[in-house]
Amino acid sequence: MKVLNDWFLKHKRDLPWRKKRDPYATWIAEVMLQQTGVLVVIPYFERWMKALPDIHSLAAAPKETVLKLWEGLGYYSRARNLLKGAIYIVENFQGNIPSDRDLLQTIPGIGPYTSAAIATFSFGQKIAAVDANVARFISRFLALEDKSLFEQEATKLLPDKDPWIVAEAMIEMGATICRKKPDCLACPVQKSCLAFLQNRQYELPLPTKRAATTYLEKTVIIICFKDHFLLKNPEEKGVMADLWEFPTDIAYPECIRHNLPIQKHSFTRYSVTLTPYLIFPENINFLEQRGFSWYSIEQMKNLTFSAGHKRILNELENYLKNRLSQGIL
Ligand code: SF4
Numbered sequence: 439m440k441v442l443n444d445w446f447l448k449h450k451r452d453l454p455w456r457k458k459r460d461p462y463a464t465w466i467a468e469v470m471l472q473q474t475g476v477l478v479v480i481p482y483f484e485r486w487m488k489a490l491p492d493i494h495s496l497a498a499a500p501k502e503t504v505l506k507l508w509e510g511l512g513y514y515s516r517a518r519n520l521l522k523g524a525i526y527i528v529e530n531f532q533g534n535i536p537s538d539r540d541l542l543q544t545i546p547g548i549g550p551y552t553s554a555a556i557a558t559f560s561f562g563q564k565i566a567a568v569d570a571n572v573a574r575f576i577s578r579f580l581a582l583e584d585k586s587l588f589e590q591e592a593t594k595l596l597p598d599k600d601p602w603i604v605a606e607a608m609i610e611m612g613a614t615i616c617r618k619k620p621d622c623l624a625c626p627v628q629k630s631c632l633a634f635l636q637n638r639q640y641e642l643p644l645p646t647k648r649a650a651t652t653y654l655e656k657t658v659i660i661i662c663f664k665d666h667f668l669l670k671n672p673e674e675k676g677v678m679a680d681l682w683e684f685p686t687d688i689a690y691p692e693c694i695r696h697n698l699p700i701q702k703h704s705f706t707r708y709s710v711t712l713t714p715y716l717i718f719p720e721n722i723n724f725l726e727q728r729g730f731s732w733y734s735i736e737q738m739k740n741l742t743f744s745a746g747h748k749r750i751l752n753e754l755e756n757y758l759k760n761r762l763s764q765g766i767l
Contacts (some may be wrong), residue, residue: 439595439604445626446607451476451614454483459602461535461560462493465523468555469516469547472569476613482511493533496524505680505742512705512745514681519547537561554589564601566592571612577643578616581632585643649707656686658714658750660698663722666732667754669741677706681744684714685730693719698753703746714750716757 450456453476455467466486470479486507490496496504501521508517523545527535535556536542542553554567566572568589576582576592596604615621620639622628633639661668672680698714733741735755743751 441626442607443603446603446610459560461556464556464560468552473513474511493524493527497528509742522546558602558605562602564596566605568592572608574643575608575612575616578633578639579631583644652708654710656712658684658686658712659688659690660684660716662718666734668730669733671729671731682741683744683747691724693717701746701749712746
């Protein structure tokens with residue numbers, strides 16, 4: 439795999455987490471990169487490393503700070519697990535991330551992929567970290583259909599000396615050349631790629647069955663009373679844990695209703711359409727306020743919102759600013 443080694447050293451993208459092979463930086467970057475593209479991750483990663491530069495600062499950080507740094511990346515359980523993981527590392531490993539892959543997998547939130555990535559990229563071990571990019575590349579390069587063999591066969595391709603270079607080269611290949619639509623003409627390993635030789639590059643990897651998407655439609659009611667807005671208190675568990683949202687689908691009295699732009703967003707297997715209305719009721723007698731809290735616009739800026747409701751909050755701010763500038767409010 440010398441050809442991949444050399445290709446990577448020449449063509450690798452300059453990414454901030456590649457500057458030094460620090461296990462903490464690798465861990466944060468790899469968790470951010472799950473489900474999220476490189477370009478989106480870069481500013482989040484830089485902001486995070488500035489605010490929480492090491493395990494100890496993360497372990498000591500309030501959950502609200504961690505979630506705020508994550509706001510917009512989605513799949514917030516990843517951020518909550520990073521915090522849990524850092525506390526676990528401080529309590530069980532004196533704040534040092536272990537190099538052993540089995541020990542790494544005892545840390546909350548660190549599974550087979552992240553443990554392999556830390557072990558190889560930061561500790562130089564000979565283990566292939568198989569993410570979606572490597573799975574696609576290895577399946578095609580070796581014309582492999584059986585997913586359970588990907589890690590084992592990818593690891594066999596790593597050299598004894600500096601195995602991390604080829605391990606990372608495989609990720610880079612999947613991300614930049616052997617993409618869903620492969621650029622075989624630009625590929626450095628085209629001559630030895632079995633899928634290319636067998637003309638199966640569009641057939642591999644074999645598709646996996648996805649859970650059917652569930653479509654949801656919600657009416658979001660933004661209630662403004664005495665310059666404060668009603669928010670639903672966050673749930674403690676589940677995919678929306680610790681995230682703030684405006685109330686949805688609640689009954690409200692006859693009053694003037696202002697439409698804000700409809701927002702669509704997707705998470706896990708859900709595709710949600712949010713239709714927001716802003717209302718200014720004369721009183722709030724109609725409200726059952728248990729489980730809700732009032733916040734001003736300024737206070738809401740410090741809370742972490744779910745993705746769709748964050749966009750609604752931005753639209754609300756713009757709307758109020760415009761109305762103020764027109765002297766309507
Ligand atoms: S030749 Fe094509 S299919 Fe094979 S590894 Fe290269 S880009 Fe992927």
